[in-house]
Amino acid sequence: MSEFWSNCLSRLEQELPAQQFNTWIKPLRLEGSANPEEGLRLFAPNGFILKWVRDRYLSRIEEFGREFFNTEISIDLTIGQGSTPVARPAPVVPPLSGSNGGGSDAVAPGASELPASASRPAAALKMPSREKTGYEKTRLNAAFTFDNLVVGKANDLARAAAMRVAENPGSDYNPLFIYGGAGLGKTHLIHAIGNRILADRPDKVLRYVHAEDYYQDVVRAYQQKSFDVFKRYYRSVDVLLIDDVQFLNGKNRTQEEFFYAFNALMEAKKQIIITCDTYPKDITGLEDRLITRFDWGLTVQIEPPEMEMRVAILEKKAEAEGVRLDKEVAFFIAKHLKSNVRELEGALKKVLAYSQFHGRAIGLDMAKEALKDVIGAYNRQITVENIQKTVAEYYKIKVADLYSKKRTRIIARPRQVAMWLAKDLTPHSYPAIGDAFGGRDHTTVLHAVRTIEDLKMKDNQLNHDLHVLLQVLKG
Numbered sequence: 001m002s003e004f005w006s007n008c009l010s011r012l013e014q015e016l017p018a019q020q021f022n023t024w025i026k027p028l029r030l031e032g033s034a035n036p037e038e039g040l041r042l043f044a045p046n047g048f049i050l051k052w053v054r055d056r057y058l059s060r061i062e063e064f065g066r067e068f069f070n071t072e073i074s075i076d077l078t079i080g081q082g083s084t085p086v087a088r089p090a091p092v093v094p095p096l097s098g099s100n101g102g103g104s105d106a107v108a109p110g111a112s113e114l115p116a117s118a119s120r121p122a123a124a125l126k127m128p129s130r131e132k133t134g135y136e137k138t139r140l141n142a143a144f145t146f147d148n149l150v151v152g153k154a155n156d157l158a159r160a161a162a163m164r165v166a167e168n169p170g171s172d173y174n175p176l177f178i179y180g181g182a183g184l185g186k187t188h189l190i191h192a193i194g195n196r197i198l199a200d201r202p203d204k205v206l207r208y209v210h211a212e213d214y215y216q217d218v219v220r221a222y223q224q225k226s227f228d229v230f231k232r233y234y235r236s237v238d239v240l241l242i243d244d245v246q247f248l249n250g251k252n253r254t255q256e257e258f259f260y261a262f263n264a265l266m267e268a269k270k271q272i273i274i275t276c277d278t279y280p281k282d283i284t285g286l287e288d289r290l291i292t293r294f295d296w297g298l299t300v301q302i303e304p305p306e307m308e309m310r311v312a313i314l315e316k317k318a319e320a321e322g323v324r325l326d327k328e329v330a331f332f333i334a335k336h337l338k339s340n341v342r343e344l345e346g347a348l349k350k351v352l353a354y355s356q357f358h359g360r361a362i363g364l365d366m367a368k369e370a371l372k373d374v375i376g377a378y379n380r381q382i383t384v385e386n387i388q389k390t391v392a393e394y395y396k397i398k399v400a401d402l403y404s405k406k407r408t409r410i411i412a413r414p415r416q417v418a419m420w421l422a423k424d425l426t427p428h429s430y431p432a433i434g435d436a437f438g439g440r441d442h443t444t445v446l447h448a449v450r451t452i453e454d455l456k457m458k459d460n461q462l463n464h465d466l467h468v469l470l471q472v473l474k475g
């Protein structure tokens with residue numbers, strides 16, 4: 001197994017820019033028995049890395065596995081440390097040490113709140129200590145700083161507010177609520193704030209947490225009846241940075257805990273910074289008392305970047321990879337990909353890989369060739385509605401069935417196919433796709449995407465369906 005993993009690591013190291021490899025791949029641990037058919041387990045230190053790896057790298061790792069073992073393998077990606085230490089350990093809660101810390105703690109998260117991995121044992125969450133809190137414990141990503149954040153009209157207000165908070169945590173804007181669409185730099189900005197605070201005030205106890213990880217901590221605290229430790233942990237920080245708060249949607253028990261932590265931190269004049277994909281009042285599935293609190297400080301938006309900013313981002317990212325990008329290439333990419341910085345990064349990566357693979361210098365013609373699929377799909381403006389209509393026609397069902405609660409296989413499978421296509425062909429996030437399918441939870445979309453990914457390897461009919469649908473949609 002270790003031979004496979006080192007093989008996989010060296011291939012990924014060759015394929016990916018060093019920053020991506022170090023951030024997303026290096027902290028992973030793989031475990032499994034000698035027989036790969038019994039399944040492999042890939043441990044990610046936190047939900048943030050898990051989400052990223054699942055969306056971007058898991059299918060590639062599985063592909064390497066199939067080549068290496070010459071058989072189908074399945075990899076169970078889960079939060080944890082495995083049996084070997086990881087670079088950035090996930091926070092975990094120790095076994096119960098006595099009291100459960102009050103009446104509300106006896107309330108379990110609803111069954112639907114429990115993640116698949118909830119029954120797995122967890123290691124111990126340590127109270128942050130000022131002496132011992134090293135950079136790793138903050139869970140910040142050192143790669144996201146103000147220095148490498150490109151500023152333009154789309155984010156100048158958000159950046160100015162972020163700088164102000166970084167300079168005076170706990171005073172002016174509390175909480176600072178940053179919202180905007182997927183891939184527009186919210187995570188980058190929140191890490192930049194954390195990194196700046198820590199650089200200026202190394203004594204501050206600071207904690208970055210993705211909302212999924214916060215939820216996992218609540219689940220573990222519940223399982224291990226260690227709410228005292230959990231509460232003290234989150235209330236003892238000077239700065240709490242919580243990313244993608246929309247993921248608390250529908251998780252009532254977790255929201256309750258967050259509500260108490262929020263109040264305690266605000267009372268103690270500690271800084272809270274929150275990111276979200278929508279304006280507070282538009283968040284669905286979150287309690288009103290939380291939503292109104294989000295508005296207490298300053299709410300700032302990050303918008304899709306304008307043309308000049310997109311060009312500047314491409315140039316900066318290319319520079320970080322040691323490449324000087326011609327203006328015409330940067331303009332060409334920026335002209336075609338408008339709504340999402342992550343997409344711009346993906347396109348740039350594709351151009352760099354294409355140039356390396358074919359041994360060609362980066363120029364306009366080459367970039368056009370490398371990106372013809374990406375840009376073709378983008379220009380045809382594939383929308384979720386369009387996908388739903390095409391899928392419904394293909395499977396001879398009604399579009400309304402795709403929004404409905406019907407679970408019969410004849411409806412459920414086309415719905416999963418449509419969700420998979422929506423994730424593949426549009427820039428929408430899991431929650432946004434869930435909304436477009438009758439207000440379903442993002443986990444349902446995630447499940448659909450994983451199911452179709454798995455099945456398309458094994459099921460010829462499904463593979464054929466996907467092929468036809470992709471051709472129709474891409475034109």
Ligand SMILES: Nc1ncnc2c1ncn2[C@@H]1O[C@H](COP(=O)(O)OP(=O)(O)OP(=O)(O)O)[C@@H](O)[C@H]1O
Pocket residue numbers: 144148149150151155180181182183184185186187188189244277313341342345429
């Ligand atoms: N203004 C910018 N300057 C430089 N890089 C940027 C900028 N905005 C976004 N990026 C880069 O784009 C990528 C995606 O950004 P990020 O993960 O911060 O988006 P997000 O808004 O948090 O997305 P999501 O809601 O999907 O989590 C990151 O690699 C980030 O560094």
